[in-house]
Amino acid sequence: MTTSAAIRFSATLQCPAEPKAATWTFLVLPAAASAKLPTRSLVTVEGTLAGQHFQATLQPDGAGSHWLKVEKVLRASAGVVAGDRVDLVIAPVKEEPEPLVPADVRKALAAAPEAKAVWNSLTAVARRDWIHWITSGKKAETRVKRIATACDMLASGKRRACCFDRSGMYSRGNMGAPVAAE
Incomplete structure (x- = not known):
């Protein structure tokens, strides 16, 4: 540093x-x-x-x-x-580390070769953003839907998760610091 x-x-x-x-x-x-x-x-x-x-x-x-x-x-x-x-x-850090890819995302990418090819061409930051978008939903159904949507978007050549507010400032409560115990 x-x-x-x-x-x-x-x-x-x-x-x-x-x-x-x-x-x-x-x-x-x-x-x-x-x-x-x-x-x-x-x-x-x-x-x-x-x-x-x-x-x-x-x-x-x-x-x-x-x-x-x-x-x-x-x-x-x-x-x-x-x-x-x-x-x-x-x-x-000088270079962002590779994100840990959840097992369900790895499995979905393995089943979608076109999506995996685009995924492999992304930067670590872009892959992290996709993972964050997929995992930031609160319900299990949302995660499943986002994985499918991500694979479809990647397979079509899309490199960024659409309309994803990386700062959380414009989202409806999906991001934020935990609530502190009293």
Whole structure:
């Protein structure tokens, strides 16, 4: 991470209200820190949390900022708990990593060679956007429908998920930071 691109801030670790037995925490980036990032949508960063190195993809909060899911392992290695105010130093990665493709999406692409050919020609960011669009629906039926629609659109040569608001700012509640437990 280059120090000239480093974004420094402090934020409070919070527990999500749901699920109640969550083993992870999260924090919301201050607006000033988020504004220094290259996009309002998903962005992968590397940096330190309470001095511990990490790499993670920040999620849009739907209000022009971002939030970070902090897994139990990172929290334990940093020696912090929910409620603590933590110091972070982050910077966008030079190259976005390949997204993890869910099994049902892999299976659908394998069954649609034309769609898979276009999929393979996409950038990691474009593949991540497709996956995010497919998985951001709240119902299982929506996911199944979106997988079929994605395969059809890819097979026809479409390279981007149509009308997908990457920032969550114009969606009806599909994106956002978790609600914090009280």
